[in-house]
Amino acid sequence: MGEQTLHALEAVTETISAGEHVSIIGPSGSGKSTLLNIIGCLDKPTRGQYFFGERAVEGLDPDELAQLRLNEIGFIFQSFHLVPRLDAIANIELPMTLAGIARAERRDRAREVLESIGLGNWAGHRPAELSGGQKQRVAIARAISMQPRLMLADEPTGNLDTQSGVQILGLLEELNQKAITLVVVTHDPEVARRGDRILEMRDGEIVRRLSATEISAANPIFDRGYSGARS
Amino acid sequence: MRAEDTFRFAITALLQQPRRAGLSLLGVVIGVVAVILLTALGEGARRYVAEQFLTLGTDVIVVIPGKTETIGMMPGFTGTPNDLTLDDAEALLRRIPEALRIAPISMGNETVSYQNKSRQVVVLGTTPEFFELRGIPIARGTGLPEGDIDRGANVTVLGMETARELFAEQNPVGKSVRIGEWRIRVIGVNGPRGTHLGQNLDEVSIVPVATGMRMFNRTSLFRIMIQLRPHSDIDEVKRKIEAVILDRHHEVDVTCMTPDSVVDSLSAILGTLTLVLVGIATISLGVAGIGIMNVMLVAVSERRAEIGLLKAIGATHRQVLLIFLMESLVISTAGALVGLGVGYATIHLVTWMYPAMPVVAPLWAVISVLGLSVCAGVFFGVLPARRAMRLDPIVALASKG
Numbered sequence: 182m183g184e185q186t187l188h189a190l191e192a193v194t195e196t197i198s199a200g201e202h203v204s205i206i207g208p209s210g211s212g213k214s215t216l217l218n219i220i221g222c223l224d225k226p227t228r229g230q231y232f233f234g235e236r237a238v239e240g241l242d243p244d245e246l247a248q249l250r251l252n253e254i255g256f257i258f259q260s261f262h263l264v265p266r267l268d269a270i271a272n273i274e275l276p277m278t279l280a281g282i283a284r285a286e287r288r289d290r291a292r293e294v295l296e297s298i299g300l301g302n303w304a305g306h307r308p309a310e311l312s313g314g315q316k317q318r319v320a321i322a323r324a325i326s327m328q329p330r331l332m333l334a335d336e337p338t339g340n341l342d343t344q345s346g347v348q349i350l351g352l353l354e355e356l357n358q359k360a361i362t363l364v365v366v367t368h369d370p371e372v373a374r375r376g377d378r379i380l381e382m383r384d385g386e387i388v389r390r391l392s393a394t395e396i397s398a399a400n401p402i403f404d405r406g407y408s409g410a411r412s
Numbered sequence: 413m414r415a416e417d418t419f420r421f422a423i424t425a426l427l428q429q430p431r432r433a434g435l436s437l438l439g440v441v442i443g444v445v446a447v448i449l450l451t452a453l454g455e456g457a458r459r460y461v462a463e464q465f466l467t468l469g470t471d472v473i474v475v476i477p478g479k480t481e482t483i484g485m486m487p488g489f490t491g492t493p494n495d496l497t498l499d500d501a502e503a504l505l506r507r508i509p510e511a512l513r514i515a516p517i518s519m520g521n522e523t524v525s526y527q528n529k530s531r532q533v534v535v536l537g538t539t540p541e542f543f544e545l546r547g548i549p550i551a552r553g554t555g556l557p558e559g560d561i562d563r564g565a566n567v568t569v570l571g572m573e574t575a576r577e578l579f580a581e582q583n584p585v586g587k588s589v590r591i592g593e594w595r596i597r598v599i600g601v602n603g604p605r606g607t608h609l610g611q612n613l614d615e616v617s618i619v620p621v622a623t624g625m626r627m628f629n630r631t632s633l634f635r636i637m638i639q640l641r642p643h644s645d646i647d648e649v650k651r652k653i654e655a656v657i658l659d660r661h662h663e664v665d666v667t668c669m670t671p672d673s674v675v676d677s678l679s680a681i682l683g684t685l686t687l688v689l690v691g692i693a694t695i696s697l698g699v700a701g702i703g704i705m706n707v708m709l710v711a712v713s714e715r716r717a718e719i720g721l722l723k724a725i726g727a728t729h730r731q732v733l734l735i736f737l738m739e740s741l742v743i744s745t746a747g748a749l750v751g752l753g754v755g756y757a758t759i760h761l762v763t764w765m766y767p768a769m770p771v772v773a774p775l776w777a778v779i780s781v782l783g784l785s786v787c788a789g790v791f792f793g794v795l796p797a798r799r800a801m802r803l804d805p806i807v808a809l810a811s812k813g
Contacts, residue, residue: 223724223805244728251726262721262809266428276725278417323725 189215190226191385199330202354202363204376209368212385214335217366221254221333222246233331251280255324255361257353259336261316263308263323270295270304273322280327287326294322298352314345321352325361332356334365338372350375413731422738425711433743436707439700440747440788441754444781447693448755451777452762454686459770461678465671472545473646474669475504475636475653494661495632498561498621503660504636508652510644515542515637516561516621520628522592524570524617526578533574534616535591537564537624545639548613549603553585556620557599564622569600573614591617594627646670690777694784700747701788704740708796712736712803719800720808729801736797737790744789748782 189212197203197220205213218224219231222238231238233249241249250256263272270291277287295301298318308316317337324332334353338346350372357363365376373379381389426433477496501516518537523530540556542548551572557565568591575584575598584598596619605613619627640649650668657666712719722732755773762771 218806221724244730247723247726247728249726250724256724258809262717262724264718264721266424275722278421279413279722279725279727279731281414281417283414284417327726 189385190219193229193385193387195380195387197362197364199362200357200360202357202375202377203365204373204379205364205366205382206368206370206373206379207382210384211382213366213382215385216382217333217335217364220331220364221256222249251276252327253330255321255327255329255332257317257320257324257332257334257337259339261308261313261320261340263316263319265308268305268307269300269311269319269322272308272319273326275323276327291322291326294326295319298322312345313341314348317341317345317349318352321349321356325356329361331362331364334363336367337365338367338369346372413727413734418731418734418738419742421735422742425715425739426742429711432707432710436700436703437743437747437750439703440697440744440785441751443693443697443700444748444751444785445755445758446696447690447777447781447784448752448773449758450689450693451686452755452759452771452773454682454689455774455777456769456771458679458682458686459772460768461682462675463770465675469639470671471640471642471644471646472671473638473640473649473653475638475657476667476669477632477635477665479665479667494663494665496636496666497631497633498625500657500660501633501636502561504638504653504656507656508638508649510640510649510652511638512641513541513545513639515539515545515639517542517634517637518621518624518628518630519634520624520630522617522627524574524578524589524591526584526587526589529578530590531574531577533571534611535624535627536616536618537621537627538618539621541639542618542637543569545637546605546613548605551601551603552583553598553600555600556618561620562622564620564624564626566594566596566623567599567620568596569602569618570598571602571612571614571616571618572604573612574617575601589617591619592627594623596623646672693781697781697784697788700785701744701792704743704789705792705795707743708736708740708793709799711739712796712800715800716803716808716811719803720805720811723803723805724809732803733797733801736800737793740793740796741786741789744785744793748785751785752778752782 193212193216205216207213215224219226219238222233222241225231225239233253236249238246238249263269264275267275270288273291273294274287277290282290292301292304295304298321300315300318300322303311303315303319308319311319317340332353337349337353341349353363353365354375363376365372367373377393379389379391380387381391475496477494498516501514505511505514515538520535521532522535524533524535525531536542538556539561540558543550543555550569553569555569557567568589570578570584570589578584578589579587584601586598588595588597590596596617602614602616602618621633625631625633638649638653640646650670653666653668654664658664719732722735727735759771759773762769
């Protein structure tokens, strides 16, 4: 019995430019989450290279990676990942707390961000008291509190009803227009369609690349859909 | 991350599971209280003994009939010594130039009565020197008469408490009381002196030593107290006393006790005892530490999603480690402080109930128990905190929470 090494990704070569809105779509197990983790500097490829801006990520130690995530990257998750015991504003402050920003300053900044996403009156509420859409908005507020260059969203609307989902996507696109690079992983063709580009993945490879113009034309992949699959 | 933010973060985490945090804190409290109380009692006993003996004065030698080879063993239980007589006392006074005062003492229990009132008291037979030696004031009348110590007059000086019980507000001086079968005239009353070496000198009846020996039909003195002139060499005097006794008894069948030697040997014993108690109490701190570790391990596994999130949004290994170490540190430090409070409150209570017993937690014990519990918090917190630190953020994020 030999050991078999499974590669979640194979021969992926891709460049995402600053300010782009890229969707990654594919069935579960296709490697889209692994790709997102590598883009987010949570994971390093066992082979190959990833450059974040000018920096080769493989040469960075764990602390430098943490620093990079803290300052340059915002994460949004399907299950929000708010700290349940902290109220909305304290959750938003969390990255600034890690960065060592003084309490008064981060409170001001967090309040500003909270206002900008329309949850000004919810600062003192804990996640359990918020609706799914509100939770995701708090999560977005947390992700942008350090003014990152890159925003990564893993199934951001997966746990939301359609209306909240549309609002969240609207919010993300607004951020994208303010020059934040946006990468959204989804299995929902409707969500994917909103990107400038779509990368379709299967078995660890990018099998199709569609540009905005190609998306707007009716395309067979969306008829198949992935709505039954979960990443 | 600022220290105060780490601290605040730890507090919110602990408050989320107040019962769990409280119980692990209680373990520390019990450990700390145990250390503080046990050392306080040990130290209190040591001080009590030392105080009692040192108020005798460091210039006093007590000669006790009977020989002991072992320090710490009370003499009198080994062999049958020759009597220690009044002649021995007089010989000691005569032949030892360093002896300033000598007070031979006989002792017994007897009923003292006046009219229809009576009570059991300790009857001390001694000489006028005893009053000076033990610092007993005379409140009324006179002390014991000077003169030939072999001739015991039938007179007594009553302790103030004894006098008050028998005579109430009357002046006892000049009245006659009955001590056992003897009719004794009261010539004086002690001023207050209080309990000393386990004997309440306010509740005695003091008679001339010869009277005491006759009264109890004794041939041997209970002991002889010798006060030395200033700047005498105590060891030298001890040797001289033994030489005198050897000369008279043909063997050294007495024991010379000095307050210093008694205090030293008792202190050594009580000191060892205290250390043993501290050892036992420290074990309970160790158990408390394991309790903290357990609680923190549970917390780490319950908060995997939170740890994953912290790492994803940019917490370094060190920050995650410190966040969890801070929690165990807060538990142990809070436990130590609460324990300190409870310990001191209990000490106050004991002091209030038994004022004679000096119960004092020694500073070294307080400082070391605080240090020890803080160290226990860190020591037992390291394993859970390292586990949190090493969690793979991708795996941790996938957990429910």
